[in-house]
Amino acid sequence: MKRTAENCMLISTVIATAVFSAAINIPGGIDDGTNKPNYLNQTSFLVFAISAGAAFISSSTAILIFLSILMSRYSEDDFYRSLPFKLIFGLLTLFISIACMMIAFASAFFITYNYGSWVVPNSIAVLVCLPLLLYIYLQYSLWSDIINSTFNCRSLFRPTKCMIYT
Incomplete structure (x- = not known):
């Protein structure tokens, strides 16, 4: 459990760092005259802003949980x-x-490369789902073991009868 927490905390820290950097350096840049983002009125920019904020908050929460x-x-x-x-x-x-x-990456990619061919941004947006499905597949056994040992095996380590007789 300790090694899992260490590795997951490292990954959460990397995600928080990357998303923080992406939120500061917004895709499309800032208009020099108005000091507002160039793509502020596009839906994909709103998706980027919300997903980057949610990614930073959830990765920071994960860091605190793994640290605890x-x-x-x-x-x-x-x-x-x-x-x-x-x-x-x-x-x-x-x-x-x-x-x-991944949603923030797909929306930033969509903001940057949506001019011209729609095949590339749309295919990248679809391919973003693959790492998520891979994470679910790879972590399912750990997830099910933790839930099973927490909820289904209550008496595994706590016997109901006293084992030592005096």
Whole structure:
């Protein structure tokens, strides 16, 4: 669990850094006369702004959740509910941040390359779904194991009868 939290926190930090940089350097640039973004009135720019903000917030939340796992006292009671819940919500917020980052990338790509051929921006927007599906496929076994051990195996490590007789 500790190694998973370390790796996921590293990925969340990279996502937060990349999305922060993308939000500061907006696609299309800024109009010199009005100091407003050039594509402010386009729907794809609104999608970019919302998804970049959501990606930054969810990746920052994931960083804090994984940090709380790493800073945990690792007592026996923590492994029953606290740490599995934190890992579940950490993986969920990491997925949300990856999804929002991919949407932000697709909308920025669409803003930049929507002139001329529509085949390239639309195909990139569709191909953005592949990493999300791959993440779900690769993390499904971990996700199901955590949920199963948290909710279905309550008595696995807590026997109902006293095992030591005096």
